[in-house]
Amino acid sequence: MDKPTRQFHVRIQEALNDPQIRANFRRAMDGLMTKRANMFPDPDELERLRDLGAAVRRNALAQLPELLERLEAKCAENGITVHWAESVDEANRIVLDICRRHSAKSVIKGKSMVSEEMELNHYLGEFGIEALEADLGEYIVQLAGQLPSHIVMPAIHMNTRQIAELFAEKLEGVGYIEDAEELTKVAREILRHKFFDADVGVSGVNFAVAETGSLVLIENEGNGRLTTTAPPVHVAVTGIEKVVENLADVTPLLSLLPRSATGQNVTTYVNMISGPRRDGERDGPQEVHLLLLDNGRTRTHADPELRQTLQCIRCSACMNHCPVYARIGGHAYGTVYPGPIGEILMPQILGCEEVGALPGASSLCGACGEVCPVRIPIPKMLVRLRKEAVDNTGASPVKGGGAQRSFSEAATWKGWEKVHASPALYRLATRTATAMGGLPALGPLKTWASVREVPKPAAKTLHQRLEERGNSR
Amino acid sequence: MSRSRENILRRLRDSRETGAAVGRDFTVIEDLQWSGDEAVARFTGLMRAVNTEVHETTREAWPAKLAELCAAKQVTRLALAADTPVGQAARSVLLDTSVETVAYSRDIEDWREELFFQVDAGLSTAAGGIVETGSLFLLTGPDEPRLLSLVPPIHFVVLSRADFANTLLEMLRRHGLAAGMPTNVLLISGPSKTADIEQTLVYGVHGPRQLVVLLTD
Numbered sequence: 200m201d202k203p204t205r206q207f208h209v210r211i212q213e214a215l216n217d218p219q220i221r222a223n224f225r226r227a228m229d230g231l232m233t234k235r236a237n238m239f240p241d242p243d244e245l246e247r248l249r250d251l252g253a254a255v256r257r258n259a260l261a262q263l264p265e266l267l268e269r270l271e272a273k274c275a276e277n278g279i280t281v282h283w284a285e286s287v288d289e290a291n292r293i294v295l296d297i298c299r300r301h302s303a304k305s306v307i308k309g310k311s312m313v314s315e316e317m318e319l320n321h322y323l324g325e326f327g328i329e330a331l332e333a334d335l336g337e338y339i340v341q342l343a344g345q346l347p348s349h350i351v352m353p354a355i356h357m358n359t360r361q362i363a364e365l366f367a368e369k370l371e372g373v374g375y376i377e378d379a380e381e382l383t384k385v386a387r388e389i390l391r392h393k394f395f396d397a398d399v400g401v402s403g404v405n406f407a408v409a410e411t412g413s414l415v416l417i418e419n420e421g422n423g424r425l426t427t428t429a430p431p432v433h434v435a436v437t438g439i440e441k442v443v444e445n446l447a448d449v450t451p452l453l454s455l456l457p458r459s460a461t462g463q464n465v466t467t468y469v470n471m472i473s474g475p476r477r478d479g480e481r482d483g484p485q486e487v488h489l490l491l492l493d494n495g496r497t498r499t500h501a502d503p504e505l506r507q508t509l510q511c512i513r514c515s516a517c518m519n520h521c522p523v524y525a526r527i528g529g530h531a532y533g534t535v536y537p538g539p540i541g542e543i544l545m546p547q548i549l550g551c552e553e554v555g556a557l558p559g560a561s562s563l564c565g566a567c568g569e570v571c572p573v574r575i576p577i578p579k580m581l582v583r584l585r586k587e588a589v590d591n592t593g594a595s596p597v598k599g600g601g602a603q604r605s606f607s608e609a610a611t612w613k614g615w616e617k618v619h620a621s622p623a624l625y626r627l628a629t630r631t632a633t634a635m636g637g638l639p640a641l642g643p644l645k646t647w648a649s650v651r652e653v654p655k656p657a658a659k660t661l662h663q664r665l666e667e668r669g670n671s672r
Numbered sequence: 673m674s675r676s677r678e679n680i681l682r683r684l685r686d687s688r689e690t691g692a693a694v695g696r697d698f699t700v701i702e703d704l705q706w707s708g709d710e711a712v713a714r715f716t717g718l719m720r721a722v723n724t725e726v727h728e729t730t731r732e733a734w735p736a737k738l739a740e741l742c743a744a745k746q747v748t749r750l751a752l753a754a755d756t757p758v759g760q761a762a763r764s765v766l767l768d769t770s771v772e773t774v775a776y777s778r779d780i781e782d783w784r785e786e787l788f789f790q791v792d793a794g795l796s797t798a799a800g801g802i803v804e805t806g807s808l809f810l811l812t813g814p815d816e817p818r819l820l821s822l823v824p825p826i827h828f829v830v831l832s833r834a835d836f837a838n839t840l841l842e843m844l845r846r847h848g849l850a851a852g853m854p855t856n857v858l859l860i861s862g863p864s865k866t867a868d869i870e871q872t873l874v875y876g877v878h879g880p881r882q883l884v885v886l887l888t889d
Contacts, residue, residue, distance in 0.1 A: 227871055247700035258694035264684040265691060277853075283677040335877060336868035352868060359870045379872035387877055394878070395788050411853045421822060421864040421879025428818045428856075439680065444693075446850045450701055450841040454804075461867070464718070465805035468879070469840075469859035477855055479814035482780035493680050501687030 204556040204603070207533060211560070214527040220356060224528045227355045231519040234462020235570070251451040253574040256510035259443045263500060266409040266442045267491065273412025277474035279487045290492045291322040294401065294434055297488055298328055301432055303398035307390075309426035310334040310418065311403025312350055312513060313436045313492055315535045316548070319401065330401070333390050333422035335383060342369050348529030350536060351460045351515040356528050390422070400426035400484070404437035405512070406452060407489070410445045412473060414489065417457065419467040427472055433484040435472075439491045440500075440509035452512055455572035459516040495548040495598065502596045504583060508543055510573045515540075517567035517577055523560050532557060539567035543580045546588065550599030555588035629660045701841045704804055711803045711836050716887070718806025722862030723875050725884045734830055734886045735765035741828070741884060742771045742793070751776050751787065751824060752795040756815050758830045762795055776817045787819060793826035794819075794880075800835040800843055801887075805861060808885065809835075809843050812856040821860065827880040829860075832888045 239245040284290035320330040336353035347353030367375040406415040476483035518524040518538025529537035534545040542557040567577040588603035753759040754775035800809035837843040864879030
């Protein structure tokens with residue numbers, strides 16, 4: 200087993216052995232599943248909406264290069280500067296350049312998974328620029344020096360007691376207060392001053408509209424609006440796949456996303472930005488930048504099946520409904536995007552050497568595919584990516600395809616194939632197995648058998664029994 | 673920079689079989705319709721469910737209601753748009769009260785500190801209400817600054833029932849926004865909230881703690 204895979208297994212084991220993680224995730228995921236179900240009382244309406252949501256995303260991906268050019272032109276018309284980055288390094292440099300041009304000391308951030316992908320906070324920190332997360336969950340996770348464990352609820356792995364301890368330890372003059380409302384108040388006060396002082400606001404984008412050159416952001420707290428309105432400069436970072444063709448296209452996605460994610464019919468704020476402050480306006484940033492990041496997405500786009508990964512609107516319903524995610528939590532995956540979507544997305548971004556084992560962390564129960572609001576066939580793609588990870592053609596379209604291929608596993612299956620292709624070998628094998636009363640629990644089978652009953656072969660093979668009954672040919 | 677742009681676009685073009693558009697059928701959204709009373713009941717119900725105060729009033733009576741609410745909530749300084757009918761009506765009714773009105777007629781740079789730390793409430797005009805989700809629809813511009821509905825702890829909004837639309841889709845079409853968008857289009861559905869601490873719902877994070885809708889005829 201390669202090192203990253205072994206580490207993945209260790210993290211899984213640690214998570215499974217941690218009753219706090221098990222309890223925090225179980226409670227949260229049960230709540231989210233119930234809330235989502237309550238939001239879609241009419242199954243017919245849900246299926247029609249999913250059809251429309253999927254069509255909107257498929258349409259965008261079918262015309263992706265044209266729509267990106269159109270988005271760029273419309274944004275330019277609106278006064279938004281568009282930047283393109285092939286890699287996270289390039290993306291980070293672009294953000295740094297903008298910050299430097301404005302002599303920025305402090306950056307305030309709205310929630311953005313792409314900025315997590317870029318590890319932007321860390322990067323800016325190395326150049327002496329403080330990047331502070333303003334979404335409460337992200338703020339908590341940043342304070343704890345951790346990564347988000349869920350893409351919508353970043354601090355879901357912690358309970359109130361743990362957060363109270365964190366605040367008391369890390370924040371000057373703050374005592375231990377085990378009360379969500381009081382803790383929120385503390386964060387609000389601190390962050391309000393940060394908003395007031397911030398030189399640059401960095402946000403993500405939920406949807407970018409090519410038709411109007413608009414950036415659509417959704418959130419509940421108001422930090423996203425402050426980030427994009429209060430500082431003199433706003434930088435929005437997003438993946439190239441987030442574009443949609445028309446303004447109308449955002450409406451089914453806005454209907455599906457919050458209901459699928461947190462069981463809300465709408466988020467508190469839907470914020471559509473179409474440019475910096477115009478003549479006569481009293482507030483809003485003087486400059487707005489849009490950064491379009493590739494980071495492996497063009498490669499994914501090239502394969503018609505894998506391309507469906509790019510339909511994702513980052514709602515988190517797949518992880519909320521995943522029996523594996525609910526038990527091991529988000530950190531066990533060790534990647535920016537956890538859960539089923541992470542299992543199919545991360546190998547395509549980071550490659551199979553690093554994270555080729557991720558698609559194995561699934562029972563293929565199919566729940567993720569059933570709840571996906573834009574109909575990504577996640578279970579099918581998990582199987583596809585398992586195949587790519589052990590590819591032996593040398594022509595895998597996935598980065599590092601074949602990296603998880605092991606000699607012993609391949610030899611085992613080769614043997615299995617031979618036995619099943621030859622009647623003589625098959626009979627010999629089954630007769631030997633029945634004669635021995637089963638396979639010896641050695642190697643991987645020993646581990647497997649430690650928590651399971653090893654099936655015992657019958658005393659006689661089917662062939663033997665039929666021969667005895669005289670029914671044999 | 674342009675090199676990355678060309679590379680990305682070239683890779684996207686090289687790799688695909690067709691660039692044909694995919695049809696989208698919006699009837700599932702267009703089918704959503706509520707009649708007059710039903711619409712008001714749904715809108716107010718949804719808004720109240722997320723802790724919004726909704727006061728049903730009239731075109732004539734809302735300024736008096738605003739004055740009454742300001743007194744009850746101990747608002748001493750209210751920021752408002754200088755040149756809108758709503759702003760002007762509020763100013764004239766509050767003239768005789770202890771509430772000081774602050775017109776948002778300067779650039780934010782000139783009074784950031786004041787707006788952030790010394791204003792109790794903001795008053796704005798909603799361009800409409802969305803019945804499906806119970807959302808206020810705000811179009812910002814020179815007369816409706818963006819921070820007015822965001823920074824002060826209390827946000828008052830005047831909305832007319834005549835400006836209801838069934839869905840966001842209907843509203844976007846009614847205003848012809850596909851042809852051109854204002855700098856900022858907003859949907860607001862309740863006071864600012866979070867559930868990031870163990871899924872406990874808390875109102876009033878970075879935006880207003882209270883959202884108060886004056887719903888007129």
